[in-house]
Amino acid sequence: MGRPPCCDKIGVKKGPWTPEEDITLVSYIQQNGPGNWRSVPTNTGLLRCSKSCRLRWTNYLRPGIKRGNFTEQEEKMIIHLQALLGNRWAAIASYLPQRTDNDIKNYWNTHLKKKLDRLQDNSDQDNHHHHHRRQGNSKGCQSSSSSETTISKGQWERRLQTDIHMAKQALCEALSLDNKTINLPEIPPSNRSTTAYASSAENIARLLPNWMDSCKKSPQTSSESMETTQTRSPLINNKQFQSPDPSEGYNNLIHNNQTNNNYYSNYSNSDVSQSVSPATSVFQDESKPKVEDQMPPLSFLEKWLFDDVSAQGDLMSMSLEESDNFF
DNA sequence: AAATATGACAACCGCGATTTC
DNA sequence: CGAAATCGCGGTTGTCATATT
Secondary structure (H helix, E strand, O other): OOOOOOOOOOOOOOOOOOHHHHHHHHHHHHHHOOOOHHHHHHHHOOOOOHHHHHHHHHHHHOOOOOOOOOOHHHHHHHHHHHHHHOOOHHHHHOOOOOOOHHHHHHHHHHHHHHHHHHHHHHHOOOOOOOOOOOOOOOOOOHHHOOOOOOOOOOHHHHHHHHHHHHHHHHHHHHOOOOOOOOOOOOOOOOOOOOOOOOOHHHHHHHHOHHHHHHHHHOOOOHHHHHHHHHOOOOOOOOOOOOOOOHHHHHHHHHHHOOOOOOOHHHOOOOOHHHOOHHHHHHHHOOOOOOOOOOOOOOHHHHHHHHHHHHHHHHHHHHHHHHHHHHO
């Protein structure tokens, strides 16, 4: 028996999400929390498959996502981690909590891979590539480096280490002990001109008077971001500044439209207006098994978790050494 | 100025793993 | 327990914007 069709069903919409759909999804999740995707389409009336809803949420609508404008630090980290782990984007993303795996993957494919290819070409001229667009990008020029071939010996150990890191991080988030490692999502200036995709935030703003009103109270108003999007400076490097961040808007939406009985208010017993971290930490756990409502005994766990800080340092220094080959 | 190529990124697809019934 | 449904991941494509010819 073949796999049952997922999204080929009739009446299931595909393609870019509309602002209306976004609103529907966000408000539903605001009430019920992320997860349980199978029930989302039926409960919301969205003509989307659950998969599409989950994807839209995790890669775009979820608060705490930092979009575009990869810092040099992040870039190096991605390069290092890719060299260590290969194309395990989810694992890599676990080290960059504000980035989605999809974003990292895109960034790798569009920027870093070429960059590294160039660098490699400069150093040693190997004869094979000239990959046409979208052709050599599958297994062929995988990871543009020797990651799969030369790092085979100690690699499983490192993968293990990464997996341990991921587990620790998950636990860390679950226990809300990670305030130091997870920075507040900074809101980047929105300078990209409106695209069909990216304009959704503005459109949503028009559709949501409440949201607009509440935004005007905050220093970072959406109208501000709209102005900047319209007047994109040519000085700005091509995609350094990215689309208006819908998560920015949704952060406001979520935080300003808080009701007393919605999903998030159950989690944020601190002042939600001063920081997005409560929601952020909640959202980052979205897919993880429901965290224990009661706190486990912590002394041991805390120690273990805090040990991870140094472990992370080790990893980075190690990977820095290794990736010197690239430069 | 129009046509074409390239860049960027949101979204889709297929598949293995996991969960649900 | 086993089949079906769902989740999550990684590869890939579609589409719009921008650059180049």
